[in-house]
Amino acid sequence: MGSNKTIDSELQGAGSKLGLEIWCVENLRLVSVPQSSHGKFFSGSAYVVLHTALLKSGALQHDIHYWLGKDANEVDSALASDKTLELDAALGSQSVQYKEVQGQETGKFLSYFKPCIIPVEGVYSSGQVKSKSPAYETRLLTCKGDRVVHVKEVPFSRSSLNHRDVFILDTSSKIFQFSGCNSSIQERAKALEVVQYIKENKHNGKCEVVTIEDGKFVGDAEVGEFWNFFGGYAPIPRDQPLAQQQPQTSAVKLFWITLQGKFTQSGSGRLKRSMLESNKCYMLDGDVQIFVWMGRITSITERKTSISAAEDFLRAQEKPVNTHLAFLTEGSETAIFKSYFDDWPQTVESKLYEEGREKVAAMFKQKGYDVEELPDEDDKPHIDCNGTLKVWRVNSGKLSPVPVADQRKLYSGDCYTVQYIYSANGREERLFYIWLGNRSSTEDRDDAISLTSVIVDSTKGDPVLARIVENKEPSQFFMIFQSLIMFKGGMSSRYKSIVAEKGIDDETYDDKKTALFRIQGTNRDNMQAVQVDQVSRSLNSSYCYILKAEGSIFTWLGNLSTTRDHDLLYRMLDFINPTWQPILVREGSEPDVFWDALGGKTEYPKEKEIKRFTEDPHLFVCTFTEGKDNLYYILKHYFVKEIFSYTQDDLTTEDVLILDCYTEIFVWVGHNSVVKSMQQALSIGLVRFLQTLLFIFALTILKCQYA
Incomplete structure (x- = not known):
C-alpha cells in the first residue's frame, strides 16, 4: 500500500467535495481540468475522472475512471492507469475504478456528462484546444442510446446513413437531425438534446436546427438542402438484419492472478465468497464485463501487475470492444460483482448510518432547531x-x-x-x-x-x-x-x-x-x-x-x-x-x-435495536430478445442493464424497468412493452430478486401512468 507521501500533489485533498474532479495527463504529469472544461475530452489525451457521491449511510462513494482517447500515446495511457491506483490509495482504497476507451465508454461514465460527450481532435494543453483545423468543419455524427448517448463521428458520406440510427449533420450555419425510420422515439429525443448541446457549445446558440424524417422528401426546401450536402438525394439501402443480441450464457470464471501476472483458474459458474483471499488479486470473467478484485492487504505493485495482466487477457481473448474493465478493492464491491457469488454476506454498517443521521441532526441544530430524534425516511x-x-x-x-x-x-x-x-x-x-x-x-x-x-x-x-x-x-x-x-x-x-x-x-x-x-x-x-x-x-x-x-x-x-x-x-x-x-x-x-x-425466564435481547440504513437504490432496464410473448420465453430471454444518474425521463413507455431498493423491488411496466400481464411482471421481479441475492421485503409492480 502506498502512503500519502507518495501521492501526487495534484491529488491531495481529492474526493473531499461532491461531484466531479478531472485531471489530464500533460507532459508526463497530471494537471487539473477546470470545471468550465468538464465534458470536453481530447482524443489525443488521457484523463483521470473522480466522481464523489454521498450515500444514504452517510459515507462517501468514490468512482474513478481513466479515459483514454483513441489517439492517446501508450505512455500517457499507462500514467493515467497508475494515477488511478494512486488516487484510490489516497482515498483509503475504497473506490471502484473503471477503464474507459473512447467510443466504448460505460453508461456510468456517460451519465456524468448530460447529454453527451463529443471528443475533440487534438490534445489538451492547459485548457486550450490545439485544433487540427481553425475553420469550422462540417461533421456527420451518429447518436446511439436512449438514456446515455454514445456520439461518434462517422465518415461524411451517404453510405454512413441507415434507417435504424439517428444522425446529426453539423454545418457552419445549420444543424440537421436525420432520424432513421427504424430508430426509437427515445433515441430521437436524446439526439435532439445533443443537437441543442452542439448549438449552445459550438455555435454560441446562433444557428438553425432542422429535423429530417427518413422517407419524407417531398416539398421541403430544407430536406433538399440536407441531401445537397451528400450530392443530391438517393435512396438509402435497406438495413441488413442485425445479429440478434442474446443474453450471455458462458460460464463465469474466476482466476487468481499470481505475482508474475499469470492466471490460475480457481472457480467457475456460481462462486463462493470464500474463494477470495485478502492477500491475493483475482480476475472475474463475466463476459460482458471483466472485474479485477484486489485484496485489502495487497500492495500497489501487485495491483498494477493484476491490472496489466487483465488488459493483456482482454486483448489475447479477443473480447468484444464493448467489454468493460472494472477494478475493485476488497470492501468496495459493486452490486453486480456481488451477484456472481451465491453467499455474499449481507453486512450492515449500522455505525455509518447512525453517524450519518447525527451529521444531519447537527446541521438542523446549527440552524436553531431542537432535534430530539430524526424521523425515519419511510x-x-x-x-x-x-x-x-x-x-x-x-x-x-x-x-x-x-x-x-x-x-x-x-x-x-x-x-x-x-x-x-x-x-x-x-x-x-x-x-x-x-x-x-x-x-x-x-x-x-x-x-x-x-x-x-x-x-x-x-x-x-x-x-x-x-x-x-x-x-x-x-x-x-x-x-x-x-x-x-x-x-x-x-x-x-x-x-x-x-x-x-x-x-x-x-x-x-x-x-x-x-x-x-x-x-x-x-x-x-x-x-x-x-x-x-x-x-x-x-x-x-x-x-x-x-x-x-x-x-x-x-x-x-x-x-x-x-x-x-x-x-x-x-x-x-x-x-x-x-x-x-x-x-x-x-x-x-x-x-x-x-x-x-412464558415457560420460565430465559435470556432475550436487551441491546438497543438499531434500524439498518436503507441501501441506495439502483435502476435497471430489462432488455428482451425478440420472440414469443409467453412467460417462459420472456423469463429465459431477458437481461438487465443498470441506468446511472437516472431521472423520471428514464420511465419510457417501451421499457420494463426494475428499481432495486434493497428492501423493496419495484417493476415499472411501460404501456408499449413486451410484458402484458401482472403475472409476467411479478415473475420478472422475482427472477431479479434471485439474481441480486438480496433480502426482498416487497415486490411492487407499477404500470406507467399519466396525470
Missing part, C-alpha cells in the same frame, strides 16, 4: 391513507371476502388479497397487495398470486400490484391498515388440513389460549400487534408487549421503549379487546406468574 406516507380497504382470504382455490370487522386481522397460515382505493391527481387509483403468511401452504400462495393477477389485469386504469411476505412488510402497507393484528395460525381450509395431516397443534388464536403480542409502529395511524411465540426469548427491551395468560392480562414495558411506544401499547390493547384490564409490568420487576406463563 414514516411519511406516499399516498392518501384515508381510502377504502377491501380484503379477501385465499380459501380452497378461491378468494373469499373477509368481513369488514375482521379485515384488519391477518393470520400467518393464510394468504390474502388486499385492494386499496384512494384519490390522487383528481382520479381514483387502485393499489393491490398480495400478502403471503409465513405458515401458508404453497398452493395458497400460488393461488393468491394467480387469482390476484387476474383481477388486476381486468381492472380499468393502471392499478399497482405489490407482493409481500409476512414480517417483511413495507411501511406503506401498515399505513393503509392503520391498526393491524397479525395472529398465529390460520383460517383457510388448507392450513387446517396441514395441521390435521401432520398431527400438530393448531396455533390459531382464541381467547382461551395464552398469547404474547409485540407492539410496534410509529404513530396512531401506523401501529401493529404481532403475535409471537409465548416464550421469554421473544421479548426485546426495545419494545412493549401484551401477554394474555390464564385469568390475567399483562402489559410489559421494555427498558429501551419510549413514551410513544407506551401510547401505542394502550391503543392496541383497546383495539384487540377493550374489555381487558391489564396489569402493568416494567422490565426487571416481573412477578413469577409472568415468567410462568
Whole structure:
C-alpha cells in the first residue's frame, strides 16, 4: 500500500467535495481540468475522472475512471492507469475504478456528462484546444442510446446513413437531425438534446436546427438542402438484419492472478465468497464485463501487475470492444460483482448510518432547531391513507371476502388479497397487495398470486400490484391498515388440513389460549400487534408487549421503549379487546406468574435495536430478445442493464424497468412493452430478486401512468 507521501500533489485533498474532479495527463504529469472544461475530452489525451457521491449511510462513494482517447500515446495511457491506483490509495482504497476507451465508454461514465460527450481532435494543453483545423468543419455524427448517448463521428458520406440510427449533420450555419425510420422515439429525443448541446457549445446558440424524417422528401426546401450536402438525394439501402443480441450464457470464471501476472483458474459458474483471499488479486470473467478484485492487504505493485495482466487477457481473448474493465478493492464491491457469488454476506454498517443521521441532526441544530430524534425516511406516507380497504382470504382455490370487522386481522397460515382505493391527481387509483403468511401452504400462495393477477389485469386504469411476505412488510402497507393484528395460525381450509395431516397443534388464536403480542409502529395511524411465540426469548427491551395468560392480562414495558411506544401499547390493547384490564409490568420487576406463563425466564435481547440504513437504490432496464410473448420465453430471454444518474425521463413507455431498493423491488411496466400481464411482471421481479441475492421485503409492480 502506498502512503500519502507518495501521492501526487495534484491529488491531495481529492474526493473531499461532491461531484466531479478531472485531471489530464500533460507532459508526463497530471494537471487539473477546470470545471468550465468538464465534458470536453481530447482524443489525443488521457484523463483521470473522480466522481464523489454521498450515500444514504452517510459515507462517501468514490468512482474513478481513466479515459483514454483513441489517439492517446501508450505512455500517457499507462500514467493515467497508475494515477488511478494512486488516487484510490489516497482515498483509503475504497473506490471502484473503471477503464474507459473512447467510443466504448460505460453508461456510468456517460451519465456524468448530460447529454453527451463529443471528443475533440487534438490534445489538451492547459485548457486550450490545439485544433487540427481553425475553420469550422462540417461533421456527420451518429447518436446511439436512449438514456446515455454514445456520439461518434462517422465518415461524411451517404453510405454512413441507415434507417435504424439517428444522425446529426453539423454545418457552419445549420444543424440537421436525420432520424432513421427504424430508430426509437427515445433515441430521437436524446439526439435532439445533443443537437441543442452542439448549438449552445459550438455555435454560441446562433444557428438553425432542422429535423429530417427518413422517407419524407417531398416539398421541403430544407430536406433538399440536407441531401445537397451528400450530392443530391438517393435512396438509402435497406438495413441488413442485425445479429440478434442474446443474453450471455458462458460460464463465469474466476482466476487468481499470481505475482508474475499469470492466471490460475480457481472457480467457475456460481462462486463462493470464500474463494477470495485478502492477500491475493483475482480476475472475474463475466463476459460482458471483466472485474479485477484486489485484496485489502495487497500492495500497489501487485495491483498494477493484476491490472496489466487483465488488459493483456482482454486483448489475447479477443473480447468484444464493448467489454468493460472494472477494478475493485476488497470492501468496495459493486452490486453486480456481488451477484456472481451465491453467499455474499449481507453486512450492515449500522455505525455509518447512525453517524450519518447525527451529521444531519447537527446541521438542523446549527440552524436553531431542537432535534430530539430524526424521523425515519419511510414514516411519511406516499399516498392518501384515508381510502377504502377491501380484503379477501385465499380459501380452497378461491378468494373469499373477509368481513369488514375482521379485515384488519391477518393470520400467518393464510394468504390474502388486499385492494386499496384512494384519490390522487383528481382520479381514483387502485393499489393491490398480495400478502403471503409465513405458515401458508404453497398452493395458497400460488393461488393468491394467480387469482390476484387476474383481477388486476381486468381492472380499468393502471392499478399497482405489490407482493409481500409476512414480517417483511413495507411501511406503506401498515399505513393503509392503520391498526393491524397479525395472529398465529390460520383460517383457510388448507392450513387446517396441514395441521390435521401432520398431527400438530393448531396455533390459531382464541381467547382461551395464552398469547404474547409485540407492539410496534410509529404513530396512531401506523401501529401493529404481532403475535409471537409465548416464550421469554421473544421479548426485546426495545419494545412493549401484551401477554394474555390464564385469568390475567399483562402489559410489559421494555427498558429501551419510549413514551410513544407506551401510547401505542394502550391503543392496541383497546383495539384487540377493550374489555381487558391489564396489569402493568416494567422490565426487571416481573412477578413469577409472568415468567410462568412464558415457560420460565430465559435470556432475550436487551441491546438497543438499531434500524439498518436503507441501501441506495439502483435502476435497471430489462432488455428482451425478440420472440414469443409467453412467460417462459420472456423469463429465459431477458437481461438487465443498470441506468446511472437516472431521472423520471428514464420511465419510457417501451421499457420494463426494475428499481432495486434493497428492501423493496419495484417493476415499472411501460404501456408499449413486451410484458402484458401482472403475472409476467411479478415473475420478472422475482427472477431479479434471485439474481441480486438480496433480502426482498416487497415486490411492487407499477404500470406507467399519466396525470
